Amino acid sequence: MKLFLVILLSLTSISTGFAQSGSDRVRSKIEFIKRNVDFGFRRFYQVKIIDTDEANAFSLGTLTLVSQKMLDILDDNELLAVIAHEMAHREKYHIFSRSGMIVGGAIAALLDWHSDIPYSERLSGFNEDYQLEQELQADCYAYNWLLQLKKKGFAFEPADLNRATTKIFGIDFGDVDPTYFEDNPAYIRFQKVKQGHSKSCEN
Numbered sequence: 001m002k003l004f005l006v007i008l009l010s011l012t013s014i015s016t017g018f019a020q021s022g023s024d025r026v027r028s029k030i031e032f033i034k035r036n037v038d039f040g041f042r043r044f045y046q047v048k049i050i051d052t053d054e055a056n057a058f059s060l061g062t063l064t065l066v067s068q069k070m071l072d073i074l075d076d077n078e079l080l081a082v083i084a085h086e087m088a089h090r091e092k093y094h095i096f097s098r099s100g101m102i103v104g105g106a107i108a109a110l111l112d113w114h115s116d117i118p119y120s121e122r123l124s125g126f127n128e129d130y131q132l133e134q135e136l137q138a139d140c141y142a143y144n145w146l147l148q149l150k151k152k153g154f155a156f157e158p159a160d161l162n163r164a165t166t167k168i169f170g171i172d173f174g175d176v177d178p179t180y181f182e183d184n185p186a187y188i189r190f191q192k193v194k195q196g197h198s199k200s201c202e203n
């Protein structure tokens with residue numbers, strides 16, 4: 001009985017005391033970036049973890065959504081890179097943006113507020129050039145913030161962005177036939193990170 005109690009108590013302390021919740025893990029990344037990157041970040045950030053089986057992260061204004069799957073597959077470096085990318089969306093007022101592959105059920109519901117447009121049409125709308133432009137801009141900021149961290153001696157680097165992309169998509173875009181991928185937004189973003197973003201992300 002005593003042993004049972006000890007086990008029970010230690011399990012409780014693991015779940016409440018030591019294990020970091022998903023939203024704490026994301027929040028600590030946001031705080032780390034705010035503390036160590038020279039940029040006039042906004043103060044107010046909200047975090048929500050969505051329980052979907054898709055590796056995805058979204059920026060909806062002040063709210064940053066990260067899927068549980070994303071937390072499961074990314075290591076801390078990759079997650080920080082993704083969070084930096086989402087923070088760039090938030091800082092640049094890109095109202096709805098995502099990093100990941102599929103916009104699934106939970107997010108469809110979020111977008112369902114008052115729209116008569118079929119879901120597939122709305123989804124394709126997000127994949128137009130304008131969306132890619134925002135993604136490249138968010139990558140550009142994240143790239144330069146990671147470069148800053150690296151120069152300050154932290155163990156982060158711009159290539160973390162591509163490592164995250166490789167895990168999220170399950171494809172190494174550095175090792176595919178360009179003929180089949182040259183129009184793929186994720187491929188275009190991957191190559192740009194590989195070549196190096198410029199310091200100016202203003203347009």
Ligand SMILES: [Zn+2]
Nearest residue numbers: 097098099135
């Ligand atoms: Zn994005």
